[in-house]
Amino acid sequence: MAPINTRLPKGMRDFLPHEVLKREYVFGVITDVFQTFGFEPIATPALEMLDTLLGKSGEEADKLIFHAQHPGGKEELALRYDLTVPLARYVAMHENDLSMPFRRYHIAPVWRGDRPQKGRYREFYQCDVDVVGVASMAADAEIVSLLTTALRRLGFADFTVHINNRKILNGIGIYAGVPEAQLGDLYRSIDKLDKIGLDGVKKELGASGIADDVIGRMLDLLQYREDGLAALGSVRDQLRGIPIAQEGITEIEQMVDHLDAMGVDQFTVDLAMVRGLGYYTGPVYETMITKPDNLGSVTGGGRYDGLIGLFRKESMPTTGSSLGIERIIDLMDLLNLYPPEITGTVVQVLVSVFEEGTQGASLALANELRAAGIRTEAYMNPRRAIGKQVQYADRKGAQVVAFLGPDEIQAGRVKFKRLRDGHEVEAARTEAAQTVRALLG
Numbered sequence: 001m002a003p004i005n006t007r008l009p010k011g012m013r014d015f016l017p018h019e020v021l022k023r024e025y026v027f028g029v030i031t032d033v034f035q036t037f038g039f040e041p042i043a044t045p046a047l048e049m050l051d052t053l054l055g056k057s058g059e060e061a062d063k064l065i066f067h068a069q070h071p072g073g074k075e076e077l078a079l080r081y082d083l084t085v086p087l088a089r090y091v092a093m094h095e096n097d098l099s100m101p102f103r104r105y106h107i108a109p110v111w112r113g114d115r116p117q118k119g120r121y122r123e124f125y126q127c128d129v130d131v132v133g134v135a136s137m138a139a140d141a142e143i144v145s146l147l148t149t150a151l152r153r154l155g156f157a158d159f160t161v162h163i164n165n166r167k168i169l170n171g172i173g174i175y176a177g178v179p180e181a182q183l184g185d186l187y188r189s190i191d192k193l194d195k196i197g198l199d200g201v202k203k204e205l206g207a208s209g210i211a212d213d214v215i216g217r218m219l220d221l222l223q224y225r226e227d228g229l230a231a232l233g234s235v236r237d238q239l240r241g242i243p244i245a246q247e248g249i250t251e252i253e254q255m256v257d258h259l260d261a262m263g264v265d266q267f268t269v270d271l272a273m274v275r276g277l278g279y280y281t282g283p284v285y286e287t288m289i290t291k292p293d294n295l296g297s298v299t300g301g302g303r304y305d306g307l308i309g310l311f312r313k314e315s316m317p318t319t320g321s322s323l324g325i326e327r328i329i330d331l332m333d334l335l336n337l338y339p340p341e342i343t344g345t346v347v348q349v350l351v352s353v354f355e356e357g358t359q360g361a362s363l364a365l366a367n368e369l370r371a372a373g374i375r376t377e378a379y380m381n382p383r384r385a386i387g388k389q390v391q392y393a394d395r396k397g398a399q400v401v402a403f404l405g406p407d408e409i410q411a412g413r414v415k416f417k418r419l420r421d422g423h424e425v426e427a428a429r430t431e432a433a434q435t436v437r438a439l440l441g
Contacts (some may be wrong), residue, residue, distance in 0.1 A: 011122025018344035033150040034105040044086040050076035056085045058278035064112040079111035083128040092311035101133035130320025140283045141258030155337035158291035162270035171245020176218035191274040228269030279304040298324045344397035348375045352389045353382045354405040372433035
């Protein structure tokens, strides 16, 4: 019988142990930051009702949703596209059991029927943090503060959070005279400004049927993007008489005041920053790595006050962000940000075995070290040469090898070798754990 093909579906990945350990390190740091800020963990199923997901994130997102059906099943199901729409459904279902305001975080896989390419997968993890039930811009500012804290804890130093407000973008569209039906085209084109430039945006909007004079008025306002915070007063003057734009500018100003109070300074107001999902209603924010150049965004989010209202009679103010966990993990490799203790294995000590007659003593020593909180593997093949066992430990990434031969057993002692520098030491069996801790340093 021919072996089964081991090919994975496109856009899906396996992870080797050293990769999983790096991922768990990143998850652990971010989880600690979430909890430090007082956010609670939740979990939702991978499968949702199809009508729960459709029509919430925009037409482009709907095209990427993975439909799922079991044989004979009557329910129309789908794999979750993100963690935001499931949160809206979750809050509507469980609001009587939740304390409001509700602060949650969720780290879990999502699925999208996207075209796989480098850095883009069909199954990947999202890492979300949200505040439900707070209309104040203090909630948005705190999310930004949390994001900057998490990135610094992971070792990133050169980044900037770009902040805008969908209400200002709507006001720019009204000011320019963009028909409401074409606002989606406006957002999509502005979102490409960094890639295609002002001329490219102008050309693309023209191809969408938007008049040249309308495009010109809009581009006049986008010139302020480089110094958006200082230009807010000028933008306010130009958009006077457009209430939604004035409201958005006020919200940005309030958000900046809160950020200043929290000592957050790695941000800029960027009037051309859009965020693509259709449910955003107010502030939007995205974090860009600034050095090295062209590494892209690592967080994105914003306020979506209307989404929960799709699942209950009234909506609830909500804001939050997703950390681009997959990109962050890749960039930490690229920038060498992982601490040295994150090695390719969980094993700190390998207890070797000399012969079948000493296997019991080796197992006993391994258990003693484990009881002392030291991550220990006992080698299981007494017929393999000691040199080969040391090579195995070194290749695996273990830090220390313990030797317990017949002479050591009789004398009540153990020999240890630290692999990184070859340093050897012998100790009494009763001091084995203490000796290992000293070697691990």
